[in-house]
Amino acid sequence: xxxxxxxxxxxxxxxxxxxxxxxxxxxxxxxxxxxxxxxxxxxxxxxxxxxxxxxxxxxxxxxxxxxxxxxxxxxxxxxxxxxxxxxxxxxxxxxxxxxxxxxxxxxxxxxxxxxxxxxxxxxxxxxxxxxxxxxxxxxxxxxxxxxxxxxxxxxxxxxxxxxxxxxxxxxxxxxxxxxxxxxxxxxxxxxxxxxxxxxxxxxxxxxxxxxxxxxxxxxxxxxxxxxxxxxxxxxxxxxxxxxxxxxxxxxxxxxxxxxxxxxxx
Numbered sequence: 001x002x003x004x005x006x007x008x009x010x011x012x013x014x015x016x017x018x019x020x021x022x023x024x025x026x027x028x029x030x031x032x033x034x035x036x037x038x039x040x041x042x043x044x045x046x047x048x049x050x051x052x053x054x055x056x057x058x059x060x061x062x063x064x065x066x067x068x069x070x071x072x073x074x075x076x077x078x079x080x081x082x083x084x085x086x087x088x089x090x091x092x093x094x095x096x097x098x099x100x101x102x103x104x105x106x107x108x109x110x111x112x113x114x115x116x117x118x119x120x121x122x123x124x125x126x127x128x129x130x131x132x133x134x135x136x137x138x139x140x141x142x143x144x145x146x147x148x149x150x151x152x153x154x155x156x157x158x159x160x161x162x163x164x165x166x167x168x169x170x171x172x173x174x175x176x177x178x179x180x181x182x183x184x185x186x187x188x189x190x191x192x193x194x195x196x197x198x199x200x201x202x203x204x205x206x207x208x209x210x211x212x213x214x215x216x217x218x219x220x221x222x223x224x225x226x227x228x229x230x231x232x233x234x235x236x237x238x239x240x241x242x243x244x245x246x247x248x249x250x251x252x253x254x255x256x257x258x259x260x261x262x263x264x265x
Contacts, residue, residue, distance in 0.1 A: 025038060025039065025042060025048070025056060027059075027070050027073065027074065030070055030071070030074075031067075031070070032059070032060060032063050032070070034056070034060070035060075036057060036060060039053055039056045039057055039060070040053075051098065051100055051125055054098045055097060055098040055099050055100070058096075058097045058098055059073065059097055062097065069097075072090060072093055072094075073094070073097070073099065075090065076090050076091075076093075076094050076099065080109070080110075080111065081109075082109075083109035083110070083112075083130075084112075085112045085113070085114075086111070086112075086113070088113075088116045088117065088118070091113055091116065091118070092118060092119065095118075095120070095121070095122060100122070100123055100124070100125060100126045109129065109130040109131075110128060110129070110130025110131035110132060110133065110151075110152060111123070111128060111130075111131075111132050111133070112131075112133045113132075113133065113134055113137060114133045114134060114135045114136055114137060114155075115135075115136045115137060116134075116137050116138075117137070117138045117140075118137065118138070118139050118140070119139075119140050119141060120139060120140065120141040120142050120143070120144075121134065121139055121142075121143045121144065121145075122142075122144045123144065123145050123148055124144040124145065124146045124147055124148060124166070125146075125147050125148060126145070126148045126149070126150075127148070127149045128148070128149070128150050128151060129151040129152075130151055130152045131150070131151075131152035131153045131154070131155065131174065132145070132150055132152075132153075132154045132155065133155045134154075134155060134156045134159050135155045135156060135157040135158060135159060135177075136157070136158050136159060137156075137159045137160075138159070138160045139159065139160070139161045139162060140162045141162055141163045142161075142163040142164050142165070142166065142185075143156075143161055143164075143165045143166065144166045145165075145166060145167045145170055146166045146167060146168040146169055146170060146188075147168070147169045147170060148167075148170045148171070148172075149170070149171045150170065150171070150172045150173065150174070151173050151174075152173060152174045153172075153174035153175050153176070153177060153196065154167070154172055154174070154175075154176045154177065155177045156176075156177065156178045156181045157177050157178065157179045157180060157181065158179070158180045158181065159178075159181050159182070160181075160182045161181065161182065161183045161184065161185075162184050162185075163184055163185045164183070164185035164186040164187070164188065164207070165183055165185070165186075165187045165188070166188050167187075167188060167189045167192050168188045168189065168190045168191060168192060169190070169191045169192060170189075170192045170193070170194075171192075171193045172192065172193065172194045172195065172196075173195045174195060174196045175194070175195075175196030175197045175198070175199060175218060176189070176194055176196070176197070176198045176199070177197075177199045178198075178199060178200045178203050179199050179200070179201050179202055179203070180201070180202040180203060180204075181200070181203045181204070182203075182204045183203070183204070183205050183206060184206040184207075185206055185207050186205075186207040186208055186209075186210065186229070187200075187205055187207075187208075187209045187210065188210045189209075189210060189211045189214050190210045190211070190212045190213060190214065191212070191213045191214060192211075192214045192215075192216075193214070193215045194214065194215070194216045194217065194218075195217045195218075196217055196218045197216075197217075197218030197219050197220070197221065197240070198211070198216055198218070198219075198220045198221070199221045200220070200221060200222050200225050201221045201222065201223040201224055201225060201243075202223070202224045202225060203222075203225045203226070203227075204225070204226045205225065205226070205227045205228060205229070206228050207228055207229045208227065208228070208229025208230040208231065208232060208251055209222075209227055209229070209230075209231045209232065210232045211231070211232065211233045211236050211238075212232050212233065212234045212235060212236060213234070213235045213236060214233075214236045214237070214238075215236070215237045216236065216237065216238045216239065217239050217240075218239065218240050219238070219240040219241055219242070219243060220233075220238050220241075220242045220243070221242075221243045222242065222243060222244050222247045222249075223243050223244070223245040223246060223247060224245070224246045224247065225247045225248070225249075226247075226248045227247070227248070227249045227250065227251070228250050228251070229250065229251040230249075230251035230252045230253070230254055231249055231251070231252075231253050231254065232254045233253075233254060233255045233258045233260075234254055234255065234256045234257055234258060235256070235257040235258060236255075236258045236259070236260075237258070237259045238258065238259070238260045238261065239261045240261050241260055241261050242260055
């Protein structure tokens with residue numbers, strides 16, 4: 001059982017968790033019918049995880065001040081279900097509330113936030129059936145996708161990110177595309193499973209790239225990339241090799257214990 005799909009209850013019993021919340025805690029008919037006590041009881045019983053607990057409590061507190069927040073949540077869910085872009089301000093608002101990996105996201109076609117200007121992106125622990133498209137976006141701080149499960153590709157082509165990018169322990173069933181991305185900080189893919197290629201050709205990375213213990217089903221392309229720190233691939237499995245053509249790496253290339261296949265054109 002994946003660590004992304006289980007909850008450890010107080011008894012130590014492992015229960016499968018699909019990212020949904022109990023029906024009696026959800027929004028019905030434009031109003032909230034649950035209480036803080038209901039949320040805490042569901043959490044203690046292992047029926048919801050901490051991410052859903054925080055979201056439900058945040059939503060409850062916001063609702064007391066601004067009941068229209070429910071309309072925003074329902075609109076966000078509806079747009080994702082239909083494969084539409086959520087809207088820049090709506091996405092930021094849902095990030096503030098902590099809406100990350102409910103069943104609606106798991107059943108969605110993906111999240112398209114390409115071209116947005118955002119303070120940060122936090123989809124850590126998210127379960128998303130489709131792609132994440134952040135191409136041409138500007139993110140002032142961090143992008144966190146650690147411990148997430150993504151059913152398609154992760155696209156950050158030509159994005160500008162003001163801090164680090166975190167994909168540690170994520171499961172991605174497609175490629176990670178960072179062609180010509182500009183990232184001020186570190187890129188962490190440590191212990192990630194990526195079914196496709198990792199394309200970082202022409203990328204500008206202000207620190208290092210960590211792919212230690214990652215399993216990558218395609219090629220890692222660093223052609224023409226400019227990396228200020230180390231490229232760490234210790235104990236990684238990279239099936240189709242590493243392309244370093246014209247790459248500029250100011251730190252060390254660390255590949256101790258790595259299994260790297262021959263690069264294929």
